[in-house]
Amino acid sequence: MSLIEVNGVSKTFRVSRRSAGIPGMLANLINPKYEKKQAVNDITFSIEEGEMVGFIGPNGAGKSTTIKMLSGILYPDTGSVRVNGYVPYKQRKSYVGSIGVVFGQKSQLQWDLPVIDSFELLKAIYRVPEDVYQENLKRFTDMLDMSGFLNQPVRQLSLGQRMRADIVAALLHSPKIVFFDEPTIGVDVVGKETIRNFLCELNEKDGVTMLFTTHDMQDIEKTCKRLIIIDQGAKVYDGLLSGIRSAYGTTRQLDVEFSADCTVAPIEHVEIREQDAPGGRKKRFLFESKEVPIDALISSLLANYTIRDLTVSEPEIEGLIRKIYSGEVAR
Ligand SMILES: Nc1ncnc2c1ncn2[C@@H]1O[C@H](COP(=O)(O)OP(=O)(O)OP(=O)(O)O)[C@@H](O)[C@H]1O
Numbered sequence: 343m344s345l346i347e348v349n350g351v352s353k354t355f356r357v358s359r360r361s362a363g364i365p366g367m368l369a370n371l372i373n374p375k376y377e378k379k380q381a382v383n384d385i386t387f388s389i390e391e392g393e394m395v396g397f398i399g400p401n402g403a404g405k406s407t408t409i410k411m412l413s414g415i416l417y418p419d420t421g422s423v424r425v426n427g428y429v430p431y432k433q434r435k436s437y438v439g440s441i442g443v444v445f446g447q448k449s450q451l452q453w454d455l456p457v458i459d460s461f462e463l464l465k466a467i468y469r470v471p472e473d474v475y476q477e478n479l480k481r482f483t484d485m486l487d488m489s490g491f492l493n494q495p496v497r498q499l500s501l502g503q504r505m506r507a508d509i510v511a512a513l514l515h516s517p518k519i520v521f522f523d524e525p526t527i528g529v530d531v532v533g534k535e536t537i538r539n540f541l542c543e544l545n546e547k548d549g550v551t552m553l554f555t556t557h558d559m560q561d562i563e564k565t566c567k568r569l570i571i572i573d574q575g576a577k578v579y580d581g582l583l584s585g586i587r588s589a590y591g592t593t594r595q596l597d598v599e600f601s602a603d604c605t606v607a608p609i610e611h612v613e614i615r616e617q618d619a620p621g622g623r624k625k626r627f628l629f630e631s632k633e634v635p636i637d638a639l640i641s642s643l644l645a646n647y648t649i650r651d652l653t654v655s656e657p658e659i660e661g662l663i664r665k666i667y668s669g670e671v672a673r
């Protein structure tokens with residue numbers, strides 16, 4: 343059995359459908375109408391102990407809803423969730439000790455209290471032994487460079503500082519599974535790097551299992567080997583990050599700088615784009631790797647022209663993800 347098992351899970355919300363104007367207001371009061379919004383639609387996946395999995399999808403895809411079901415805040419309408427042997431929403435009290443949750447959009451800290459007081463409070467709530475608490479506190483706050491603002495009330499913190507405090511808050515009780523829902527939102531480049539390195543170390547050294555939601559593909563590329571993509575509540579990809587290229591990125595690009603201005607004769611299945619003036623020195627060749635073997639293309643160019651420089655580029659993961667979101671590539 344895997345550490346995290348999500349099986350055929352769906353979740354529908356009931357949202358009120360409001361009619362406009364004064365008659366509408368009356369109608370809303372007397373006979374409120376509801377419509378259903380399917381947030382998660384038959385999702386299945388499992389995560390093994392020690393994995394660090396990126397969980398991405400466009401706005402409204404159902405990521406936060408899934409994380410809420412995993413952490414026991416929401417219950418699924420159908421299907422089953424099992425994490426660390428628990429059914430999260432049924433056994434919440436005993437379950438929460440083994441998990442940590444960070445919602446980047448919403449702080450879990452006490453707004454008016456100094457950060458350190460919120461931490462003390464969590465220590466009491468989770469009954470964290472003093473020595474474990476002290477060790478975690480020191481280690482995590484050092485790693486995230488937080489000593490400067492531990493005594494400041496949360497409301498005075500910058501977004502990046504608050505985020506770091508929220509991350510530590512979720513980890514003080516040494517959970518073995520942590521769900522991160524956008525832990526880098528609004529954080530600057532340096533701050534993001536600090537958070538990414540911190541998460542990697544936690545995963546590698548402490549073996550903490552993580553699910554990581556973000557809209558920043560760099561976050562995923564720098565931290566996760568595996569990626570789950572959802573869209574409109576349904577899973578559209580589950581596999582290695584590197585597998586995205588072989589699954590969706592079959593277009594290759596070869597940029598060539600010839601020694602002199604020239605015209606290249608048409609080549610079957612290859613689109614030739616002039617990069618400077620038509621008949622100039624720089625050209626881009628676009629083709630499908632299935633149709634045109636790259637070595638054959640390069641050797642035929644080398645045999646017929648004098649070439650100064652040549653670069654082959656693979657499609658960018660970020661661009662491919664954009665295509666998956668926009669439905670440009672078949673799922
Ligand atoms: N409590 C709720 N009541 C009604 N509808 C909801 C509720 N929570 C979420 N939804 C709807 O469910 C869908 C999925 O929302 P969810 O917050 O899970 O998306 P998300 O993938 O986290 O998006 P984002 O990237 O914008 O955070 C959305 O259409 C949203 O409007």
Ligand SMILES: [Mg+2]
Pocket residue numbers: 405406407523
């Ligand atoms: Mg969300």
